[in-house]
Amino acid sequence: METTPAVSAGRDGSSAFPSGGDARNDLPEALTPEQLAAQWEAEKPPAAGALANVGSSLVVLGAGAGALILSVAMGLGTPGAPQPGLWPFMISCAVVALGLFQLILGRRNRDGEKFTRMSFAPLTGLATLAAMVALMPMIGFEIPALVLCIIWMRFLGGETWRSTLLVSALVVASFYGIFVLALGTSIPRLF
Amino acid sequence: MDFLNPVINGFSVVLEPTNLLYCLVGVVIGMLIGVLPGLGPAATIAILLPLTYGVEPVTAIIMLAGIFYGAQYGGTITSVLLRLPGEASSVVTVFDGYQMARQGRAGTALGLAAIGSFVGGTAAIIGLTFLAPLVASFALDFGPPEYSALALLGILLVATISSGAKAKALIAAAIGLLLATVGRDMFTGESRFTFGSLQLADGIDFVPIAMGIFGLGEILYNLEERHRAAKAPSKVSNVWPSKGDLKQASGAVGRGSVLGFFLGILPGGGATIASMASYAMEKKRAKQPERFGKGAPEGVAGPETANNAAATSSFIPLLTLGIPANATMALMFGALLIQGVTPGPQLVEQNPELFWGVVNSMYIGNILLLIMSLPLVGIFVRILRVRAAILAPITALITLLGAYTINNSMFDVTLVVVFGVVGYLMKKFGFEPGPLVLAFVLGELLENSLRRSLLVFGGDPTGFLTRPISATLLLVFVLVAVLPGIRSLIAKRKGTAAPAGATNKIEEKV
Numbered sequence: 001m002e003t004t005p006a007v008s009a010g011r012d013g014s015s016a017f018p019s020g021g022d023a024r025n026d027l028p029e030a031l032t033p034e035q036l037a038a039q040w041e042a043e044k045p046p047a048a049g050a051l052a053n054v055g056s057s058l059v060v061l062g063a064g065a066g067a068l069i070l071s072v073a074m075g076l077g078t079p080g081a082p083q084p085g086l087w088p089f090m091i092s093c094a095v096v097a098l099g100l101f102q103l104i105l106g107r108r109n110r111d112g113e114k115f116t117r118m119s120f121a122p123l124t125g126l127a128t129l130a131a132m133v134a135l136m137p138m139i140g141f142e143i144p145a146l147v148l149c150i151i152w153m154r155f156l157g158g159e160t161w162r163s164t165l166l167v168s169a170l171v172v173a174s175f176y177g178i179f180v181l182a183l184g185t186s187i188p189r190l191f
Numbered sequence: 192m193d194f195l196n197p198v199i200n201g202f203s204v205v206l207e208p209t210n211l212l213y214c215l216v217g218v219v220i221g222m223l224i225g226v227l228p229g230l231g232p233a234a235t236i237a238i239l240l241p242l243t244y245g246v247e248p249v250t251a252i253i254m255l256a257g258i259f260y261g262a263q264y265g266g267t268i269t270s271v272l273l274r275l276p277g278e279a280s281s282v283v284t285v286f287d288g289y290q291m292a293r294q295g296r297a298g299t300a301l302g303l304a305a306i307g308s309f310v311g312g313t314a315a316i317i318g319l320t321f322l323a324p325l326v327a328s329f330a331l332d333f334g335p336p337e338y339s340a341l342a343l344l345g346i347l348l349v350a351t352i353s354s355g356a357k358a359k360a361l362i363a364a365a366i367g368l369l370l371a372t373v374g375r376d377m378f379t380g381e382s383r384f385t386f387g388s389l390q391l392a393d394g395i396d397f398v399p400i401a402m403g404i405f406g407l408g409e410i411l412y413n414l415e416e417r418h419r420a421a422k423a424p425s426k427v428s429n430v431w432p433s434k435g436d437l438k439q440a441s442g443a444v445g446r447g448s449v450l451g452f453f454l455g456i457l458p459g460g461g462a463t464i465a466s467m468a469s470y471a472m473e474k475k476r477a478k479q480p481e482r483f484g485k486g487a488p489e490g491v492a493g494p495e496t497a498n499n500a501a502a503t504s505s506f507i508p509l510l511t512l513g514i515p516a517n518a519t520m521a522l523m524f525g526a527l528l529i530q531g532v533t534p535g536p537q538l539v540e541q542n543p544e545l546f547w548g549v550v551n552s553m554y555i556g557n558i559l560l561l562i563m564s565l566p567l568v569g570i571f572v573r574i575l576r577v578r579a580a581i582l583a584p585i586t587a588l589i590t591l592l593g594a595y596t597i598n599n600s601m602f603d604v605t606l607v608v609v610f611g612v613v614g615y616l617m618k619k620f621g622f623e624p625g626p627l628v629l630a631f632v633l634g635e636l637l638e639n640s641l642r643r644s645l646l647v648f649g650g651d652p653t654g655f656l657t658r659p660i661s662a663t664l665l666l667v668f669v670l671v672a673v674l675p676g677i678r679s680l681i682a683k684r685k686g687t688a689a690p691a692g693a694t695n696k697i698e699e700k701v
Contacts, residue, residue: 036274036285045415048620056620060362067369067384074383080650084376084383087638088369095365102358111356111621122411122615125587129407129608132591137601141592149584156414157580167581175588185596 048112056112057103064095121156128152140190146172197539198320201547205555210250210548217254218556221261222563225277226269226571229413229579230586232262232278233519233625237405238586240398240526241593248530249548255526256549257556259519260312260502263462264560267304267495268571271297272427280462280498283470287483287490294486298429299436303488304495305564306432307444311496312557314448315455315503319550322456323539327511330536335640335647336655338513340664342637345458345514347671350626352459357675363617364626370395371634378642390602397525398597399606400631404624405522406590407607408614410583427572430565436488443473443493451500456507461517465501466494503553509534510546514633518625521632528632 071092074085128151132144149168153159159167179185204210224235236255243251266278271288284304291300333341346368350360373384374394385391432440450472451465473493474483483490506523508516513535515521527534532542539546563571594607617624648654656662 052620056622060366063366063369070384074381078650079645079652082378082642082645084379084381087642088372088383091365091368091372095362095369098358098362098365102356102362106356106358111359113619113621115619116415118415119619121414125411125414125583126608126612126615129587129591129611133601133604133608136595136604145588148588152414152584152587153580157578157583159578159580163581168584171585171588175592179592179596183596185592186599187592187595 044113045116045118046114047110048114050107052112052114053106054103057099057106060099061096061103064092064099067092068096124156125152136188140188142172142176142190145175194324197543197547198551200543201551204249204544204548205253205552209246210253210552211555213246213250213254214257214552214556215559217257218261218559218563221258221263222265222560222571223574224258225262225265225267225281226574227277227577227579227582229582230409232259233522234405234409235262236519236522236526237401238590238593240401240522240529241596243526244529244597248527248532249545251526251530252523252545252549253552253556255523256506256553259523260499260553260556261560263312263495263499263502264305264308264564265571267308267491267564268301268568269575271300271304271491272572273575278462280466280502281495282463283466283494284491286470287485287487290484290486291488291491296429296486298427299432299488300491301427301568302430302432302565303436303440303492305430305561305568306437307440307447307492307496308499308564309557309561310444311448311451311498311500312503312553312560315452315500316550316553316557318452319504319507323507323511323546323550326507327536327539330512333512333536333660334658335643336658336661337664338640339637339644340655340661340668341512341514342633342640344664344668344671345508345516346626346630346633346637347668348457348459349517349629350459350623351671351675352464356621359620359622360626363622363624364630367627367630368634368637370400370627371631372638377635377639395606396597396603397528397632399594399603400610401522401525401628402590402594403607403610403612404614404617404628405518407587407611408618408624410587410590411611411615412618413579414583427568430568432488440488440492443469443489444496446472446476447493447496448500451497452504454497455501455504456516458508458514458516460501461505461519462498462501465497469493469497499557506549510538510549511536513538513636515629518629521625521629524632 067088071085071088074088075083076086076089077083079086128148132141132148135144146168149171150164153164153168154161176189176191179187180189205214220235220239221232224230224232230238236258239255239258243255246254262278263280266276266281267284267288269275269277270281270284271292274285274289276282276285288300288304291297330337346364347361350364351357371394373391374382375392376383382392447465447469450469451462454460454465454468455462470483470490470493473487473489474480477483477487477489505516505520508514509520509523513524513533515524524534532538532545590607590611591604594604595601597603614624617627644655645652655665
């Protein structure tokens with residue numbers, strides 16, 4: 001019975017571990033399941049603090065309160081003769097209650113992850129995606145897709161320039177082949 | 192023999208060339224994403240949802256199902272060779288699988304896992320064949336009150352059994368229900384939460400939500416992960432286990448099949464829990480439990496069998512009750528709805544080709560996967576060298592262009608990106624995306640049946656308790672909702688009396 005808890009603990013990010021963090025540096029060979037779980041734990045991104053919990057709880061509370069007000073405005077009616085707002089009203093009450101619960105009692109919860117320097121990668125990724133969505137209707141998908149590939153592979157993935165350019169060109173060409181030539185979809189395109 | 196007729200007809204559906212081809216495509220994709228750490232089966236199925244628009248419902252589900260159970264086979268390979276679980280359901284395989292690989296028995300571990308998976312999968316299909324029609328006929332009398340209770344219970348179970356904080360998972364589920372109310376109210380025709388937008392008047396489509404939250408959210412999240420250098424061995428030899436190995440593992444395979452089958456049926460259960468439970472059970476039963484973690488073949492065979500059996504049997508609640516048991520099944524539910532098929536107890540009767548076609552396709556899929564994991568395993572081992580940096584932009588582009596093809600509109604693409612951000616932030620802040628998508632899918636059903644039942648009961652909510660089945664389901668609902676709180680209270684009391692908090696905490700998680 002000792003192994004399963006160690007696994008689930010390793011995956012969901014709580015603390016208490018029997019074996020310490022020394023497993024990470026030396027002796028990667030003779031690992032017991034417990035040590036392995038501890039090693040995965042050590043490699044995880046740092047846990048977010050109380051601020052992240054407050055922030056996310058407030059967002060949840062805000063969304064719940066907003067929905068609550070809007071659903072009251074839609075009219076509640078009675079359970080026997082409900083107006084459109086009754087069901088959303090019930091859910092938003094649950095959202096608000098759960099948000100309050102999380103705000104107050106979830107302080108010690110360590111499920112969140114801290115934003116680190118590594119978090120710039122998804123931000124950059126998002127920027128390229130947004131740019132692609134904005135540019136596609138105007139100049140077609142080929143050039144934005146090529147740029148997206150190059151940025152993701154070279155700057156976010158650390159590939160060499162040679163393989164980046166080669167693979168990117170190949171990827172865009174095969175997407176053109178699949179979506180335009182083979183499937184005949186109406187994706188906005190330049191050529 | 193009347194009972195077997197539709198079953199046999201199902202085989203003729205599977206053997207149509209198109210369906211065979213899609214089955215092959217599904218299991219190959221499943222195997223690939225299982226091997227490649229990063230994208231899980233749920234994300235892959237979400238990303239590929241647009242592919243299913245152009246084909247028959249049965250073909251679409253055959254392919255999606257293939258991805259799901261194929262990933263259970265593929266996830267083993269990285270667990271054994273690299274000590275990196277390709278899927279969550281293969282985490283426990285790492286313990287003994289990697290040790291076996293270090294002892295030069297990687298091939299044996301992979302072979303045992305493949306054979307176990309095949310046996311578990313096949314046993315579960317046979318179980319499904321007999322159990323599913325029974326459950327469906329039982330559920331035919333279900334009315335709106337039963338469905339309300341069942342949907343509520345399903346959402347609650349999925350939320351509470353998820354690995355993270357329960358309150359956060361419940362928040363995600365509630366937000367999913369709220370998102371499902373966007374659009375026209377079915378009873379009064381009034382618009383809700385549309386903010387005057389015409390595009391929101393018909394509600395938010397399931398596909399952009401799934402593609403964004405599961406697909407793009409996971410892609411963005413993976414960008415952040417430190418890429419651990421994977422040193423894949425160039426080849427694996429000797430994948431055929433010896434007679435002695437097979438004999439040693441056969442008990443574990445048998446127990447894993449049964450355990451996995453039943454854990455898969457439970458809402459919120461599924462492959463991951465089944466594999467962990469099987470590992471724990473094998474270790475407990477073993478005469479020398481100290482062998483576990485040092486390369487015990489049962490520690491590989493049991494969990495791998497159980498996760499496949501569970502992956503297969505988790506189709507039962509979906510196809511017979513119309514209640515998805517986990518997030519991946521919620522995606523299947525959505526895919527069926529897109530095709531105009533509502534899964535439920537009538538499915539076996541009214542749509543036997545679809546039902547038996549999908550079920551029987553799993554036999555073929557499992558045979559294909561057995562071939563891919565024994566003689567052809569070398570090919571997949573080589574795929575381990577494909578770098579995540581190259582895959583990421585490809586999957587992102589598939590998602591964006593695929594989203595466009597749903598309705599040929601940029602609005603859907605924008606929605607996918609927006610929900611991608613939501614999905615990424617949810618993962619960052621520790622909110623499970625699974626309950627949100629599941630609740631979103633069930634939201635309409637839940638509201639409909641709740642309001643219908645209240646009409647029947649004349650607005651009296653105690654009416655739910657007058658019907659035995661809905662009353663029982665609601666009782667279970669209350670128990671599931673309240674028990675963890677009471678247990679942690681008791682644990683806290685004990686914890687202050689004697690500082691044994693750590694063990695209590697661990698037990699709670701099991």
